[in-house]
């Protein structure tokens with residue numbers, strides 16, 4: 001039996017507007033006991049995802065996190081104790097382990113349990129091969145249906161999901177323009193991720209720059225942001241355009257949803273399609289995405305950035321970084337090294 005304590009962050013209040021950190025309470029509990037059919041996992045790495053802001057507030061594709069429970073999050077860890085034949089101590093695993101040091105799981109429900117692919121480090125399992133890399137893959141190929149020669153725009157392009165979506169579109173022969181906040185991110189998009197151009201939405205006129213960079217219109221928009229950029233793209237779509245609604249981070253902190261995009265009716269004139277999706281719909285096809293992403297990375301055709309915070313005590317302020325754009329790449333937090 002593991003000895004020590006289980007440090008946790010508990011959700012104690014629902015957020016209103018921008019996160020402050022007061023939504024969470026630090027707790028120290030005993031390490032949970034492992035029963036028959038369960039494993040005890042030591043959490044090593046946490047993934048930070050904008051959707052966690054939604055899980056704190058409202059019922060959506062998952063029920064909201066009940067107040068008084070450990071903050072929900074994806075993580076990667078190591079089996080410490082196993083009372084099932086298919087897992088042994090030392091195995092590296094991933095699941096919805098939450099903001100805590102230890103978790104017991106029978107593999108069911110949100111917590112789940114999955115072994116890391118052989119040779120894949122825990123951080124990579126949560127970044128390129130995790131939620132964001134696989135979301136980019138299925139979003140741009142299945143929902144976006146990109147074809148060589150098309151013009152693709154990606155918002156939130158220097159982020160974990162956006163940077164991979166845009167690079168896949170480049171690999172498939174598209175012309176790709178990204179929007180991101182700040183010169184450093186825009187320079188990285190063009191120089192390191194090989195986008196054709198980048199627009200700094202914080203200092204440039206998005207509409208004017210889209211007209212300049214997409215003189216023949218936009219065929220596919222992979223949207224992570226919503227709001228102004230979505231509206232400006234809708235005004236410039238081509239016949240049969242596809243708008244991939246991956247996320248809308250510009251509105252996640254809004255207590256009252258802002259009005260919808262004024263230019264939506266252009267979808268009718270252009271016979272366009274606007275479609276949302278959730279990566280959980282593609283759970284059974286994750287190995288396909290991991291294989292393709294791994295191959296492109298090995299060939300040097302796909303780069304990715306990770307932004308790594310350290311220490312479970314820093315979890316709340318690490319989540320806040322996603323909403324200020326402080327993160328540059330996949331936001332992770334390292335709790336401990338494997339034993």
Ligand SMILES: NC(=O)c1ccc[n+]([C@@H]2O[C@H](COP(=O)([O-])OP(=O)(O)OC[C@H]3O[C@@H](n4cnc5c(N)ncnc54)[C@H](OP(=O)(O)O)[C@@H]3O)[C@@H](O)[C@H]2O)c1
Nearest residue numbers: 050135159160161180181224247248249250277278279325
């Ligand atoms: N549908 C799905 O299944 C699914 C799965 C995963 C992720 N997503 C969505 O994908 C999007 C990106 O997630 P991620 O995990 O890859 O995070 P990320 O892009 O690595 O980080 C979030 C980024 O959003 C940008 N941002 C924050 N507030 C903004 C605002 N008000 N306006 C414009 N940009 C803002 C910031 O970049 P800048 O510095 O450029 O502003 C920030 O770095 C999110 O909308 C998320 O909900 C959807």
